[in-house]
Amino acid sequence: MHQTDEAQPIGGRRHQAPTPSPRKGNDMTTISATYSPEDNKIRLYPSTRLDAETYQRVKAAGFKWAPKQELFVAPAWSCAREDLALELAGEIEPEEMTLAERAQMKADRLDAIADKRATQASAYSRAADELSRAFEFGQPILVGHHSERKARKTQERMHNAMDKAVKAHKAIGYWQYRAEGVERHANRKNDPKVRAGRIKTLLAELRDLQRKLNTAHKALEVWGKLTTDNLIRLGLGRGDLHSYNLYSAVESGEITPQEAREKAMAGARATIESDNLGRWISHTLNRLAYERDMLGDVPRYQGEISPTLLQMFVREHGADKPKGAKVDADLFTVECAAPLPAHIAQGCSVELSADEWRDLMQSCGYLPPASKPAKPPILNFKAGSGTISVVNPWRREAENLPQVEMTKADYVKIHTEQRGTRLSTCGNFRVRIAPNPKHEGPRYMAGWAAILITDQKQHDAPASVQDMEAAA
Known part of the structure; x- marks a missing residue:
């Protein structure tokens, strides 16, 4: 796949659309095709209007006409679209225009519309101002006078001009917002975090494609071992061993178990030998290579x-x-x-x-994830003061929890959602917590308590706890 230079944030210099070199089509029309790895789209550049048959084929394949760019564009690559582009153009060339340049051209068009609306708004405002001069000295409309009809017509024209000026002023902001959005979207697609997210998505797609191959290979191996009719019937009950329902066909007597086995094995071989599946995997790997290259070298x-x-x-x-x-x-x-x-x-x-x-x-562009820092150990010790200072995870402040003794069996009986651990104020250890079992009153009003397991090994009190107790 073609790899363009690293995209830069758009804005400033204006760009012109490139003219792709044409290739011969089916008739007098010449068509050139390009592919852009930036947006994963195939584009067709016809030299003249397509004939009805070719147009229907292009439209049926999912290509849409972009009148401002004078080209057909497909929303995403596919085997069928690539085959059609190769048939019509002979070859698929790298797209010369980057995503940023294409976005800049669209932003230019939207800015031009905003400028046009600004010109219209000024013209309508001037017209309304000129018409309002007929009433600038507070001259009322004389009902029944020969000038009434002309005055009301002038007033109506003035109001219409004012309304059009207001609408044109609102349209200026709309088209400017659209232009900014196009630039913002193009810059966002080149953001390293967004690109890293696309790599994760492509890896997920690669796993889905590879899973089809894995399932077919395993199914072929299983069917090779299932030779008797009884074993074949058991295998037909598993949906992962065949791509269509053969069980009902065997039960109704339409086909024999051996025929169903041959069909299932043929389906698995077809998946393994599928040219389209191999092309999809190869295309996904190429896209991964492009995105990783744009993101930067992966360290060894x-x-x-x-x-x-x-x-x-x-x-x-x-x-x-x-x-x-x-x-x-x-x-x-x-x-x-x-x-x-x-x-x-x-x-x-x-x-x-x-x-x-x-x-x-x-x-392969793989870098093992950084290991997470180990959590502080959970200590089981007896506090001399009867309380342990921990960090409240919601308020991010210290609080003193009363320490309550409990056996391991009693602690396990507490629901898992009502027990856990809290980090000490010093951050060097954690303690077990649970709702205070000694609370008198409604259970939902019981506060948290630090739990000391009496029938487990007890640790020495940490130095930070000893210092705090000595200071108190």
Whole structure:
């Protein structure tokens, strides 16, 4: 896929639309096609008006005519749209105009409309002002006089001009707001956070596509083992082993279990060998490569390689239930029930050294997520003062909770939504909390209490608690 230069925020310099080089179509009309990885759209540039048959094909494929740009544009790439563009144009070229340049042109058009409305508003205001001079000295309309008809007509024209001026003034703000919105949208799409979000969406799409392949491979393996009629009937009861309902056809006697098995296996092979599915996966990988390139180089992971880390890596790219293992000090393997994604490895397993795994992760644009800081430990100690100072998570302020002793069995009986932990004021430890069981009165009015489990190991009081108690 073509990769354009890094998009810059729009505004300032005005741009002109490029003229794509034409390709021969089906008749005298020449058509050129382009693809833009920025917005994932295919565009057709016809040299003249399309004939009725070609126009219907283009329209049926989802292309829409953009009169200001004089082109047909599809809302998103698809195999069928790409095939049609190749048929009509012969080849698909990279789109020369960036998203920012296209947005700038649209903003220019909207600004021109706003300027036109401003001119109209000024003209209507001047006209209303000129008409109002007939009444500037407070001359009333003389009812029954020969001038009444002319005066009322002048008044009506003045009011109409004033109304049109007000509407034109309102339209100025509307079209200016539209122009600002176009620029804001283009700049937002180039924001690194938004681009990172698109990468996550593309990875989710990649996993969905890969899941279809994984399911087909597993179904083909299962059907290879189900040979008897009874086992085939059991397999037909599972919807994940075939793409259409074969169970009812077997039960009604339309087909035999063996015929249903052959149809299910043929459906699985068709999915595995599907050219369109392979093209969708390849296209998604190309879009991922483009977005990552625009976002910046992915740093090479220098941390420790572990089986869990490798499972996370291949699972993010669509591997089916991967299992990682450490072969020796510098050799790791990953195995799956279905073949691994083709851009990771061929077959159901792969064995690489730690450095090779780091290179593969970098080439796929994968950077392991940063580990979250460990939470402070939960301490079970007896406070000499009978209270423990904790942080209120809602008010973000310190509060003293009374300490109540309780056995582990009694503490477990408390509903999970009514027990938890609170961070100490010093931030070095946490304590268990629950509604105060010694509260006298309605249960819903009971405050929180720090819980000391009597039949568990008790820790020494932290130094921060000892210092606070000594100061008190």
